[in-house]
Structures are given as C-alpha cells and as structure tokens.
C-alpha cells in the first residue's frame with residue numbers, strides 16, 4: 375500500500391483537486407466496514423466505506439487526501455474521471471416522455 379505522503383503534489387491546482395474530490399465524494403457505496411479509517415497524514419477520522427463509480431473502487435476518505443493534502447492520484451484514474459465528467463456534460467435531456475405522460479403547467 376503506498377504511503378500517501380510520497381504522493382503529495384503541492385503544485386497540483388486547487389480547482390482541479392476540488393472537482394476531483396467532488397467526483398470522488400459522489401461515488402456509490404460499495405461496502406461499509408465496522409470501525410473507521412483515519413487519515414494517515416493528519417489522523418482525522420476519514421470514513422468507513424468504499425465507494426465506486428462502477429469502474430474504480432476507492433476509500434470514502436480519498437477526497438480528503440486529494441483536497442486537503444494534495445495527494446495526487448494515478449494518471450489512469452484521473453484520466454478516467456475526466457472522461458466520465460466529459461460524458462456527463464454531453465448528455466442531453468429528453469423531456470418528451472414527461473410531456474406525453476403528465477400535464478405540465480408550462481404546456482397549458
């Protein structure tokens with residue numbers, strides 16, 4: 375298991391760390407564990423679950439490492455997050471089903 379202190383990148387852009395942390399914080403719960411993990415850098419309580427996006431699995435406390443300690447994730451994982459966020463940005467909303475199944479005040 376890597377030591378997170380070896381992965382700290384103080385030059386990592388704060389805004390990029392923020393959206394990476396946001397993505398990580400919104401994973402689905404894959405497992406819950408008895409007891410809590412502590413951050414290995416500041417010892418704060420740092421979660422007790424594993425989260426996933428269906429492709430990767432990470433500890434619930436990973437956003438804290440990214441945002442508060444600038445622990446840089448592997449480039450393959452960062453590239454994956456960028457691709458997922460770009461795909462979400464490109465989704466189009468289709469309201470046709472809703473309009474055909476419900477009276478909408480804006481349609482009256």
Ligand SMILES: [Zn+2]
Pocket residue numbers: 413414415416417418438439442443
């Ligand atoms: Zn910490």
